Amino acid sequence: MDITLLAAVAIVVVLLAVGGFFLVRTRRSVAPGKDEAGPEVTGGATAAPPEEDRERDEGTVATPPSQAPPAPGETVAEPEPAPAPEIETPPPSAGRMVRLRARLARSQSSLGQGLLSLLSSDTLDEDTWEEIEDTLITADIGVTSATQIVENLRTRVKVLGTRGTDEVRGLLREELLAQIGGDTDRTVRTEPHNGRPAVIMVVGVNGTGKTTTTGKLARVLVGDGRSVVLGAADTFRAAATEQLQTWGGRVGAPVVSKEEGADPASVAFDTVARGTEEGVDTVIIDTAGRLHTKTGLMDELGKVKRVVEKKSQVDEVLLVLDATTGQNGLRQARVFAEVVNITGIALTKLDGTAKGGIIVQVQRELGVPVKLVGLGEGPDDLAPFDPEVFVDALLEG
Numbered sequence: 001m002d003i004t005l006l007a008a009v010a011i012v013v014v015l016l017a018v019g020g021f022f023l024v025r026t027r028r029s030v031a032p033g034k035d036e037a038g039p040e041v042t043g044g045a046t047a048a049p050p051e052e053d054r055e056r057d058e059g060t061v062a063t064p065p066s067q068a069p070p071a072p073g074e075t076v077a078e079p080e081p082a083p084a085p086e087i088e089t090p091p092p093s094a095g096r097m098v099r100l101r102a103r104l105a106r107s108q109s110s111l112g113q114g115l116l117s118l119l120s121s122d123t124l125d126e127d128t129w130e131e132i133e134d135t136l137i138t139a140d141i142g143v144t145s146a147t148q149i150v151e152n153l154r155t156r157v158k159v160l161g162t163r164g165t166d167e168v169r170g171l172l173r174e175e176l177l178a179q180i181g182g183d184t185d186r187t188v189r190t191e192p193h194n195g196r197p198a199v200i201m202v203v204g205v206n207g208t209g210k211t212t213t214t215g216k217l218a219r220v221l222v223g224d225g226r227s228v229v230l231g232a233a234d235t236f237r238a239a240a241t242e243q244l245q246t247w248g249g250r251v252g253a254p255v256v257s258k259e260e261g262a263d264p265a266s267v268a269f270d271t272v273a274r275g276t277e278e279g280v281d282t283v284i285i286d287t288a289g290r291l292h293t294k295t296g297l298m299d300e301l302g303k304v305k306r307v308v309e310k311k312s313q314v315d316e317v318l319l320v321l322d323a324t325t326g327q328n329g330l331r332q333a334r335v336f337a338e339v340v341n342i343t344g345i346a347l348t349k350l351d352g353t354a355k356g357g358i359i360v361q362v363q364r365e366l367g368v369p370v371k372l373v374g375l376g377e378g379p380d381d382l383a384p385f386d387p388e389v390f391v392d393a394l395l396e397g
């Protein structure tokens with residue numbers, strides 16, 4: 001009986017011991033799981049630091065020392081990236097002069113209407129013909145051309161024996177077109193060739209609209225689907241470079257430039273090099289015009305051209321001329337023509353003068369055609385010159 005009691009006590013003790021052991025094991029195995037689910041259940045004080053805080057501690061996120069660390073759960077605002085400048089799509093070259101015709105009509109109508117009313121007067125005597133000639137000369141057409149126009153008109157009116165308004169208008173239109181050169185090739189050579197970009201040099205006295213014309217020409221070309229690199233070789237004036245950068249930036253055309261006073265020839269060379277490397281269609285180089293002596297101008301422009309020619313031929317040398325400067329502008333034009341071989345004229349500010357006859361005179365003097373005309377300060381107010389549109393605007397008023 002004692003043995004049986006003893007055995008029963010022993011069994012109870014063993015059972016208690018085994019049960020206690022499993023109880024302890026179960027409690028231990030639950031604890032780690034509770035810890036893992038911490039963020040969901042523990043709240044802010046014991047939560048793991050936000051990712052950016054941990055990175056900051058490790059030195060991977062730069063935060064200004066004055067800035068307070070973000071509160072737990074607060075998102076750190078990324079600084080707004082500067083908006084990329086919007087690239088504009090200018091209108092193509094075709095039809096530009098027609099679009100700007102009203103400007104021409106406004107500025108040139110007094111010349112056209114003056115001539116038409118004289119030609120339609122009751123008596124076409126010697127005095128009237130002289131007046132017609134004077135009107136043409138006053139419009140800067142030049143004495144030679146004015147005389148020629150009057151002589152031809154006199155003969156034709158005599159032969160026709162009639163002076164109906166339409167006929168007179170038709171005769172004058174023909175004579176003006178003949179003087180301007182209705183059939184002249186006015187193509188600006190902007191096409192790449194032999195795997196190289198076309199190279200255009202823009203020359204002229206400062207203030208004539210040289211930098212503006214360079215920028216506007218880039219827009220004309222981009223509008224026609226061309227790629228362009230600009231060269232700020234007018235290193236005499238830092239503002240000219242900035243001005244060009246603004247023009248280029250608006251149409252996505254890179255601008256090659258150097259510090260103020262740098263060698264213009266080296267800027268021109270680098271521009272052509274960049275244009276060639278990048279396989280662009282056209283390189284346009286804006287040059288300086290503010291030189292006090294003719295010799296200095298000769299030296300510099302000549303050097304720019306020679307240096308560029310080490311890299312590529314120069315396809316076009318455009319002389320920018322301010323239409324409002326008359327004889328003074330022509331004198332300047334002559335100096336430039338002696339220095340470099342001008343291939344075309346960009347006549348600016350034609351919207352600001354009634355003396356459109358300068359087109360005839362400058363072409364006759366320099367023997368090169370007006371290829372572009374500036375008809376306003378707007379970015380797209382430069383147009384390929386179309387003689388017929390010009391004469392029609394002049395005669396229609």
Ligand SMILES: Nc1nc2c(ncn2[C@@H]2O[C@H](COP(=O)(O)OP(=O)(O)OP(=O)(O)O)[C@@H](O)[C@H]2O)c(=O)[nH]1
Pocket residue numbers: 204205206207208209210211212213234237240243347348349350351352373374375376377381
């Ligand atoms: N009305 C009118 N103004 C024009 C025309 N072309 C240029 N201008 C203005 O003429 C002024 C001079 O132009 P710029 O391009 O700065 O002249 P620039 O010859 O390059 O002179 P720098 O910049 O000093 O080298 C600017 O105010 C232009 O807006 C035009 O066709 N019509």
